[in-house]
Amino acid sequence: MTPKIETKNLQLYYGAHHALKGIDFSANANTVTALIGPSGCGKSTFLRCFNRMNDLIDGCDVEGQILIDGMNINDRYLNVDELRKKVGMVFQKPNPFPKSIFENVAYGLRINGINEKKILEEKVEKALKQAALWEEVKDNLKKSAMSISGGQQQRLCIARALAVEPSLVLMDEPTSALDPISTSKVEELIYQLKEKYTILIVTHNMQQAARVSDKTAFFYIGEMIEYNDTTEIFTNPKIERTQNYITGRFG
Amino acid sequence: MFKKIINKIIEGFIKTSGWVSSIIVLLIIIFLFKEASGLFNKTPLEEGYMLVVNKKNPIDKLNPDQLKNIFDRDSTSWKTLGGMNADIEIFTVEDISTFYNDSMIGENMSNLPWCINDHISKTENVISYFPEKYLPKNFEGKILHLDKISVYQFLKNKIWLPSARPVSQVGAMPLIISTLLVSLVAILIALPIGLAAAIYLAEVADSRIRTILKPVIELLAGIPSVVYGFFGLVIIVPFVQKIFNLPVGETGLTGSIILAIMALPTIITVAEDALRSVPKAMKEASLALGATHWQTIYKVMIPYASSGITAAAILGIGRAIGETMVALMVTGNANNFTFSLLKPIRTIPATIAAELGEASYGGLHFKALFALGCILFLITLMINVYVEYLSGKKQTK
Ligand SMILES: Nc1ncnc2c1ncn2[C@@H]1O[C@H](COP(=O)(O)OP(=O)(O)O)[C@@H](O)[C@H]1O
Ligand SMILES: [Mg+2]
Numbered sequence: 001m002t003p004k005i006e007t008k009n010l011q012l013y014y015g016a017h018h019a020l021k022g023i024d025f026s027a028n029a030n031t032v033t034a035l036i037g038p039s040g041c042g043k044s045t046f047l048r049c050f051n052r053m054n055d056l057i058d059g060c061d062v063e064g065q066i067l068i069d070g071m072n073i074n075d076r077y078l079n080v081d082e083l084r085k086k087v088g089m090v091f092q093k094p095n096p097f098p099k100s101i102f103e104n105v106a107y108g109l110r111i112n113g114i115n116e117k118k119i120l121e122e123k124v125e126k127a128l129k130q131a132a133l134w135e136e137v138k139d140n141l142k143k144s145a146m147s148i149s150g151g152q153q154q155r156l157c158i159a160r161a162l163a164v165e166p167s168l169v170l171m172d173e174p175t176s177a178l179d180p181i182s183t184s185k186v187e188e189l190i191y192q193l194k195e196k197y198t199i200l201i202v203t204h205n206m207q208q209a210a211r212v213s214d215k216t217a218f219f220y221i222g223e224m225i226e227y228n229d230t231t232e233i234f235t236n237p238k239i240e241r242t243q244n245y246i247t248g249r250f251g
Numbered sequence: 252m253f254k255k256i257i258n259k260i261i262e263g264f265i266k267t268s269g270w271v272s273s274i275i276v277l278l279i280i281i282f283l284f285k286e287a288s289g290l291f292n293k294t295p296l297e298e299g300y301m302l303v304v305n306k307k308n309p310i311d312k313l314n315p316d317q318l319k320n321i322f323d324r325d326s327t328s329w330k331t332l333g334g335m336n337a338d339i340e341i342f343t344v345e346d347i348s349t350f351y352n353d354s355m356i357g358e359n360m361s362n363l364p365w366c367i368n369d370h371i372s373k374t375e376n377v378i379s380y381f382p383e384k385y386l387p388k389n390f391e392g393k394i395l396h397l398d399k400i401s402v403y404q405f406l407k408n409k410i411w412l413p414s415a416r417p418v419s420q421v422g423a424m425p426l427i428i429s430t431l432l433v434s435l436v437a438i439l440i441a442l443p444i445g446l447a448a449a450i451y452l453a454e455v456a457d458s459r460i461r462t463i464l465k466p467v468i469e470l471l472a473g474i475p476s477v478v479y480g481f482f483g484l485v486i487i488v489p490f491v492q493k494i495f496n497l498p499v500g501e502t503g504l505t506g507s508i509i510l511a512i513m514a515l516p517t518i519i520t521v522a523e524d525a526l527r528s529v530p531k532a533m534k535e536a537s538l539a540l541g542a543t544h545w546q547t548i549y550k551v552m553i554p555y556a557s558s559g560i561t562a563a564a565i566l567g568i569g570r571a572i573g574e575t576m577v578a579l580m581v582t583g584n585a586n587n588f589t590f591s592l593l594k595p596i597r598t599i600p601a602t603i604a605a606e607l608g609e610a611s612y613g614g615l616h617f618k619a620l621f622a623l624g625c626i627l628f629l630i631t632l633m634i635n636v637y638v639e640y641l642s643g644k645k646q647t648k
Contacts, residue, residue, distance in 0.1 A: 051539060053535065053538070053539060056535070056538070058458075081541050081542070081543050082541065083541075084538065084539055084540065084541040085540070085541030086541075087539075088539070088540075089539040091532060091535065091536065091539075093532060095530075095532035095533060095535070095536045096536075097533065097536065097537075097551055097555075098554070098555060099554070107537070107540060107542075107550070108540040108541060108542075110550075111540060111541055111542045111546055111550075112541070157536070160536075160540065161539075161540070164540060164541065
């Protein structure tokens with residue numbers, strides 16, 4: 001089976017700063033992979049390689065191969081907008097648009113040229129249900145997305161990402177700005193989404209990584225130190241540094 | 252202890268500054284309206300003059316429009332004014348020698364009042380005006396009551412000739428129309444160009460180009476308007492004249508073009524700041540969903556920055572509508588009543604600037620100019636309120 005995503009000798013430089021040092025990584029479809037490691041070790045940078053968000057940063061240089069479904073996306077001639085339609089992203093801080101709840105979810109669909117009201121309504125409802133937000137907002141779809149709670153906003157952002165039916169979803173510390181109740185809702189959601197999507201999630205929360213992920217990768221100063229099944233990493237880490245980190249001895 | 256006193260003093264200073272400046276602004280507005288309201292206390296007849304008819308004339312009063320028509324010879328019969336069936340004969344002091352010889356008028360015109368009285372009492376269809384000092388002792392005519400200028404007439408009348416004699420004509424309509432037209436067209440030209448330039452600077456240009464371009468554009472805002480006027484006179488006026496094949500190039504459109512150029516730096520800088528203040532998270536959210544850069548700009552960034560962009564538009568309009576020098580220099584200064592942009596026109600600020608010097612203090616003309624000032628003030632106020640309302644509506648949506 002070809003892995004859903006794969007990187008081969010991935011190097012990334014922010015100008016002179018070597019932020020990712022030869023990462024070889026792969027993850028299968030319909031799995032959740034957690035990326036852990038101390039701050040500044042390159043987790044977000046790594047995540048943003050899969051939808052080429054690093055393109056936005058001046059002086060950022062990426063070398064090596066990044067494969068999605070066997071196709072190298074680290075290619076100058078790749079249509080980045082098309083790529084991003086297939087790779088959803090959820091950010092650390094909820095960032096809904098200052099539009100209505102409906103329009104937030106419909107945004108990606110409209111970008112794809114879908115403007116028919118019925119189809120939009122169907123797809124928005126589906127995405128909101130997938131994001132476990134439908135019941136809470138179905139009567140208030142016209143309400144501004146800025147008026148709902150932070151936890152709801154983050155689920156709205158998840159719904160927004162899911163509406164365009166990506167196959168890969170990138171989540172960068174999606175619960176770090178949320179309260180415990182919202183966090184557990186999002187975690188539950190991630191667990192369910194696995195059926196349809198492949199998920200990469202950056203997290204600082206060890207319990208969260210253990211709860212939601214199938215595999216865990218430990219990053220340290222631009223290197224992927226250890227990558228294994230989540231249970232293995234948390235019960236039987238092979239490398240001392242990993243153990244130190246997950247037991248909270250540093251980071 | 253010492254520090255506390257200093258703090259108290261600074262606090263007090265800030266507080267009073269706020270109050271004082273608000274009160275000053277308020278006083279200016281009150282002064283403006285007080286002077287302007289004086290206009291509607293006056294009749295359009297030259298000050299110190301009186302208007303008389305024969306005793307048998309049934310008409311007791313005339314309104315300013317009727318009076319104007321009489322002296323313009325537009326109304327030639329008393330009948331049209333609801334009076335007798337006779338032509339209107341206008342008699343002024345200058346005409347006196349056609350009726351009376353020098354010896355009857357007397358030395359130094361000492362007998363003038365008697366002559367006036369004599370002529371008016373003998374001519375049934377006469378209307379006359381003369382300085383009060385010539386009013387005869389036992390006047391046998393009828394002094395006409397003249398209506399005051401009304402706000403409605405001031406706004407509606409189409410002729411602006413405040414120094415016309417004997418009846419001043421203060422119709423602000425052509426000035427109001429010109430001002431609105433010129434400003435509107437200016438902003439229609441400037442807003443799309445300004446917005447496009449702001450988008451270019453904020454989103455497209457690389458940082459090297461921006462560091463050159465931004466200060467240059469800001470510099471443009473600091474150029475005195477008379478220089479723009481000069482530029483307009485030398486470049487835009489002939490240009491407009493040639494393009495549209497006009498007899499004169501000083502037109503409303505010329506004014507609009509230069510005002511648009513003048514409003515551009517303000518619009519560009521303010522709109523660019525607004526676009527730059529759109530959070531990175533908004534941009535990234537849109538791009539991550541597969542939106543192109545342009546889609547992100549017009550679907551997310553412009554709506555997000557809309558209140559800033561509206562502010563840019565207000566400031567731009569504000570600059571255009573109140574701009575005096577340029578309007579004075581390149582719009583032709585003709586108080587035409589026209590909706591055409593290709594004819595010479597004259598705006599309210601240009602009129603005030605051009606005429607205030609020649610208007611005698613406290614006179615009708617003077618007050619009429621203040622009334623124009625009030626109109627200008629009310630126009631800008633309405634624009635501000637309206638735009639505030641619009642942007643407020645956007646935000647609650
Ligand atoms: N836009 C950027 N420009 C330059 N350096 C950056 C940029 N973003 C991140 N870095 C650097 O790259 C390294 C990895 O950052 P990041 O991927 O954000 O780490 P993490 O998400 O694991 O906390 C850090 O040392 C950070 O300072
Ligand atoms: Mg990070």
